[in-house]
Amino acid sequence: MSQTRTRATFPPPVMEARRWLEGVDFTQDRPLINVSQAAPVDPPPLALRQAMAEFAVSEDSAHLYGPVLGNPELRAELAQQIGTHYGADLSQVQVAITSGCNQAFAATISAVTDEGDEVILPTPWYFNHKMWLDMAGVRSIALQTGDDLLPDPEAARALITDKTRAIALVTPNNPGGVEYPAELVRAFYDLAQEAGIRLLVDETYRDFDSRSGPPHDLFQQPGWDETLVHLYSFSKSYRLTGHRVGAIATSPNLLAEIEKFLDTVAICPGQMGQFAALWGMQNLSQWVAGERDEILDRRAAIQDMLPDLAEKGWKLLGLGAYFAYFEHPFDLPSDELAKRMVAETGILLLPGTMFMPQDDPAGKRQVRIAFANLDRKGLRQLFDRLTDATF
Structure with missing residues (x-):
């Protein structure tokens, strides 16, 4: 089979990670915590959706x-x-x-x-x-x-x-x-x-x-x-x-x-x-400002919760916008760790190997957490599971 431009690159990481969920059962007591993708899970605010609906109905140019x-x-x-x-x-x-x-x-x-x-x-x-x-x-x-x-x-x-x-x-x-x-x-x-x-x-x-x-x-x-x-x-x-x-x-x-x-x-x-x-x-300038305040509050919550995780050997490398980027403490590569975490901790995150050249060993020690869709309660659950995790 000849090499093509698409074969020269890797599969879409978020879609690959979603496949790790196949065959895994999550319970009501321990539902999946999905911190793999940096995208809002909620729709636009209602006022914007109503304006979009009116535009779709009343303006031929919408189509x-x-x-x-x-x-x-x-x-x-x-x-x-x-x-x-x-x-x-x-x-x-x-x-x-x-x-x-x-x-x-x-x-x-x-x-x-x-x-x-x-x-x-x-x-x-x-x-x-x-x-x-x-x-x-x-x-x-x-x-x-x-x-x-x-x-x-x-x-x-x-x-x-x-x-x-x-x-x-x-x-x-x-x-x-x-x-x-x-x-x-x-x-x-x-x-x-x-x-x-x-x-x-x-x-x-x-x-x-x-x-x-x-x-x-x-x-x-x-x-x-x-x-x-x-x-x-x-x-x-x-x-x-x-x-x-x-x-x-x-x-x-x-x-x-x-x-x-x-x-x-x-x-x-x-x-x-x-x-x-x-x-x-x-x-929506005021609404966006409120969204920013909420993200900054979640960032602050991570800082507040960090000491317990740090005691277990986790090292925070970067924090801001939608992301927390960590060095993990376990004696296995992050791509293997991320797959095992789905079944063993109920967490879906992305390994650092997805963000690094294959020959860079740093990626094996790193993971990305996209935290924007977790409130303080959700972040507490996430950090409790990470703190308790053993591999």
């Missing part, structure tokens, strides 16, 4: 094609809100809407790379970024991080070759949860600008950042759009995961190249999701 780069009203609103959030001036022509943030990444990579080119990814990496690079014939160059999970710009500098086309960062990080300091993000921007490559900054979880004010000053730099490609998602902030709405902010020239990819793959983003994103930005 038709739209502009490839997204509806002008949504692009303009997002440009204005990015500008407000980051203290900068953006134009609608610097913003495009995509069918989810994964598509935003895929479209950008297709526009800035050729087969055999290289993109630098800090590890642990977001597995869908690695998967797309594999399928695009682009080499993923692993930038190892230390126990703080923060990438080093000077270490990245040493990895740049004449094939390097981009560095891709995720902050707040998936899977690590860490929030990259503003000066660190700026250092990577300066490095990318100096090297003549693109800096991709995926801020899918920016609305759950614990810091107030702009998380970095990249949008304030002259000619920022010639270096920065900013990626964003509406999925988490407005619970629109099933509607697939993401966004890109960068130069109009690069968006013209990205448009070719988008037109070929999806023609245009869905009208229902775009309407929901626009309505949400215009009407």
